[in-house]
Amino acid sequence: MHFAQVIKHQLKALGYKIILLDYEEIFMNIQMVDGIIVKATMDTEKLMPTLMNLNVPVITIGRHNLSYGAHMLRVDDYLSGQTGVNHLLSRGYQNLVILTYPHGHVPGFDDRLNGASVALQQNGKLTTVITGNLTESFGYDTVVNLVQNNQLPQALFCLNDISAIGALKACKDLNSSIPDKLAVLGVDDMPTVSELLSLSTIRHPINELAEAAAKLMIKAIESDGQRIEPVEEVFPTELMVRRTS
Structure with a gap:
């Protein structure tokens, strides 16, 4: 939810809104959807071929086993x-x-x-x-x-x-x-x-991932119909040593 909040603020500043939808709701509301950001899991991987046929930009957070031609933002x-x-x-x-x-x-x-x-x-x-x-x-x-x-x-x-x-x-x-x-x-x-x-x-840099996803989505949406080559960006992680270890 923190990830979604950061994206919401980023998109709102540029005149866009974020809506949280499950798989069936995407197709029920496709006329409202300009782009899709999806968390990479085994369940969402099954949906990727169909999502890629919706002719809207798709960004995955994390990797699926196959790329499907979607943009990918992930950590190492x-x-x-x-x-x-x-x-x-x-x-x-x-x-x-x-x-x-x-x-x-x-x-x-x-x-x-x-x-x-x-x-x-x-x-x-x-x-x-x-x-x-x-x-x-x-x-x-x-x-x-x-x-x-x-x-x-x-x-x-x-x-x-x-x-x-x-x-x-x-x-x-x-x-x-x-x-x-x-x-x-x-x-x-x-x-x-x-x-x-x-x-x-x-x-894991949640803020940076969310900000990058928002900027990439806007770029893809406002590309005047020109296809953007799939982007893959890998973000670094950082060890935070505190009391429990």
């Missing part, structure tokens, strides 16, 4: 995974568990896991993964289950902040000190929330 998810693992190992945490989506659900998360796995392999370690929907409750339940089964690792690398927040809540309820009993690292750096919780995380 592979590097995020490597950075996270290297940070935890540098702090002395040798026993790590990674929380992520099931394989194929979101290509960007597969890239994060691949980067993390390579970093672990380079350090002579195996990759231990728990998959789920990466919600807050998933992070919470994962920590509770690990504690109950006496399998709590030294560190939990959650591939998004939302599941990391759930893990922090579970530690609080279980009186497990952070990072002494469990270090927690997220990915995203959700504005305000992650900093208030002092969550160590890999910052």
Whole structure:
């Protein structure tokens, strides 16, 4: 929603509005749509061939497995995974568990896991993964289950902040000190929330992504019918070390 808010302000200044639509609503309201910005997931990938036939600019945030000729704005998810693992190992945490989506659900998360796995392999370690929907409750339940089964690792690398927040809540309820009993690292750096919780995380430049998406969309819309060659831009990430690691 923060991403959508930034785009909204950018577009409003140029006389455009943003509307949030699901797949069916796009076709019901196609006369109101000048361009489409879509989050890259397994579900949206199924829709891409149809969306590309609507003759309006399409921008994906993150990558699909195929390009489909859409514009693409993304972060270096592979590097995020490597950075996270290297940070935890540098702090002395040798026993790590990674929380992520099931394989194929979101290509960007597969890239994060691949980067993390390579970093672990380079350090002579195996990759231990728990998959789920990466919600807050998933992070919470994962920590509770690990504690109950006496399998709590030294560190939990959650591939998004939302599941990391759930893990922090579970530690609080279980009186497990952070990072002494469990270090927690997220990915995203959700504005305000992650900093208030002092969550160590890999910052993804949400504002910059949203601003770039808005500018690119306006450029594509106002190109006087001339086709713009597909743009791919990769944004850097940044390790934010706070109290939880």
